[in-house]
Amino acid sequence: MTQKILNADIQYRQQWMAVLAKALWSNLEEMWKDIPFSSTYTLLRKPEMGLVMVEGRTGGSGAPFNLGETTVTRCSVGLQSGEVGHAYIMGRNYQHAEIAAICDALMQSERHDEIARNVIDPLKRLASAATAKQSAKAATTKVDFFTVVRGEDE
């Protein structure tokens, strides 16, 4: 039972961390600027750049292989109230990583509802709108090929 609750918590945290990681920086910046945040926090790990090796699978579903690396920026923060937030974000935007780590910490704090409402949910909505738009554009290029019987077969 405890395990189940724990797993649900982890799944929830995975969701918001994914939203923060995949957000466009301009969008996150926009949401964040209206959040009152003056409390001091400690940079447990200041933003730093590194690499993650991306793996693929043979034939899409078979044995793993190393496809190539991606740049990643990571950051960890500790709030005064004790919560620790982490961020691992593809790319090299230090500000993005730092604010994402702060949001991760705040989402675990008593300010959860406020951050969910004003940062995570709007970012999620923007992301799904962008996905839907891209999908609709791709859908306009869907074709129906049909094979035509050639004259000599008649």
Added chain:
Amino acid sequence: MYVAVKGGEKAIRNAHALFDEKRRGDVSVPEITPDQIREQLSFSVDRVMSEGSLYDPDLSALAIKQARGDLIEAIFLIRASRTTLPRYGSSKPLDTSKMKVERRISATYKDIPGGQILGATFDYQHRLLDFSLAEQKLPSESVDEIQGDEVLDDKIPRVLDILNNEGLIEPASMESDESTPPPDLTRDPLDFPATRSLRLQNLARADEGFLLALGYSTQRGYARNHGFAGEIRIGAVAVEFAPEELGFPIEIGEIIVSECEMINQFKGSKSAPPQFTRGYGLAFGQVERKVMSMALVDRALRADELGEEKIAPAQDEEFVLSHSDNVKATGFVEHLKLPHYVDFQAELELVRKMRATSQVMKEAAE
């Protein structure tokens, strides 16, 4: 042998300054920015990412600007840059079946669940120069006009799974042991015979031109396997990574990849019935030509595993894997232009001596 030379500092400094001036070109023409390269020359950017083996469109665009558009030089810059960074670990293997598809086609099945989605493609374009592109256009001419009501299915099934239902195609790969990480040629030198995982890593960062020529050679009869593009798909896939401090995987972003599954008829062997076999291509960015070529070469390199006679260059893994890397290749070919004065002096002496000897022998014979 290469013997170091000294001197020429001033000339080298000036050559570099001159290079910078040439890079800028005519100053009355506005300077290009990496953002413009990233947004408007995306195929160049994607090629540099895939062969530089580093997914970062901004770095790739910067490298292209710095290299004055020489893509192999840009790839070299990216490879050099990655060596300065620590590696945090490896991602979970990408799940391309969850791709946000931008393009997906099959040349083997006309009616596929999820549909044939052309996306943004060169295919079916007239290869005529479009002079309207040379005119200044206002940014208001937006592509947002292209908008339908329909969206794509959330999950678009793999074409080869359809063929698999009949059992006519081999599985994606042999059973694999996932407790050990796949081989990594950036950490350990290439060793032969190579596993398929190692070959795929090598091919994913291989020179597109080299793979294209080899793939073409298999079509023209040098390895004789007629491939069909079972499926080509391009789109965004989430990258999942499990940091140690968290202990569970998180999505850290999305990358655009191209994937190609080629299928080839196989007559069967002592242990396998007649069936279709597979060749696989996967690489960073929209690099369709590259992944198609990669899939043809991957299939050809499976000759030993499938008990085929090895008669062609594309089937020779030592030949293919040792010469596929354009940074290595350009390093060795281009080093020939560096001063070899001492070397050449020795060769000169040798040829003079041989000549003198042959002259003496000729005279003696007369």
